[in-house]
């Protein structure tokens with residue numbers, strides 16, 4: 282008889298063998314299943330029904346060619362992906378990532394994470410992810426449009442408001458969602474608002490969707506601090522990245538009285554001791570679509586550190602909001618030595634497993650991405666609700682729903698960790714709570 286631990290190790294070996302070379306996917310799987318031993322021990326039926334084995338195998342994986350022409354008429358070929366990972370709780374739901382680093386394994390790791398994240402929201406959404414190795418950097422609006430049209434010309438047959446609902450991620454925002462929706466509408470002859478989320482609020486998008494991931498991660502941090510009788514007020518923060526998630530995390534932190542002294546992009550770090558000026562940052566990133574170095578054109582006393590490591594900057598609260606594996610063990614050590622008390626992840630899997638261990642061993646309040654950044658996809662589900670009822674909610678109403686969802690997610694993770702004698706361990710809490718939610722739905726459907 283194999284025990285629960287041995288069973289989980291065996292499943293992990295099989296995942297590695299079946300998905301060779303997909304190291305980020307292996308990492309994401311291991312980080313979840315290594316925390317599930319106590320659940321299998323408590324409820325062996327999950328093991329008998331091979332629920333973990335089933336959860337680790339995507340329901341479907343689509344790979345397609347995306348040909349497009351640049352402004353000079355030259356033809357380019359990219360690769361498109363859409364992985365439907367789990368539909369036990371609802372239609373596949375998750376973003377599209379356009380970035381040159383995208384491989385099938387990247388999309389699989391993101392879709393796998395999405396399974397647990399989406400379950401934590403308590404809303405009826407399954408999990409998926411997609412994207413392309415297309416690099417939007419430096420492309421004209423027309424090139425972006427032609428790429429999106431070509432991408433959707435294949436994708437449209439696989440998605441639908443009851444089947445699979447893509448949204449944005451790195452490299453995909455309201456502009457791209459607009460081009461994608463326009464092409465979907467044209468091909469299908471249907472104004473099917475609920476087929477994509479992250480739409481512009483002028484034509485069916487939810488207010489607060491743009492801000493939601495960033496705001497949500499700050500609400501999650503606030504809840505973690507409350508447990509420790511602390512608040513955000515007056516805290517010095519560092520937020521990595523400068524995309525959608527980072528910008529709106531900074532906005533909410535500032536609204537709640539915290540001071541954000543640094544942000545970054547893949548070229549370097551901005552350190553502004555007096556606090557990041559959000560208006561300038563938005564102008565640089567959202568209007569000019571420029572590199573953050575341009576921030577110093579307006580703020581001469583701010584420092585630009587080319588290729589600098591943002592985690593070297595002392596802070597009390599850290600918000601990794603850039604990309605996967607951006608924060609390693611060394612960075613985690615430095616943060617702790619500099620007095621950091623809490624880390625909340627706006628990006629997906631930004632901390633390496635060694636960094637996570639380091640946070641947990643040092644009793645840092647550590648909110649893993651699948652819990653802390655669930656506000657984005659939760660607000661996408663609220664967008665789907667509005668589309669289904671042909672309604673449009675106010676900013677205040679939507680934001681209060683988001684806040685309540687983040688409070689509930691925090692409580693679910695906290696209470697579950699306590700139930701398993703791991704109080705304060707949000708990694709175990711998030712994984713176990715979401716696993717049970719998905720697993721129970723899967724069991725109800727039989728062997729499918």
Ligand code: GLU
Nearest residue numbers: 375376448449450658661
């Ligand atoms: N890409 C986001 C995430 O990582 C949002 C997905 C969505 O809104 O569907 O959760």
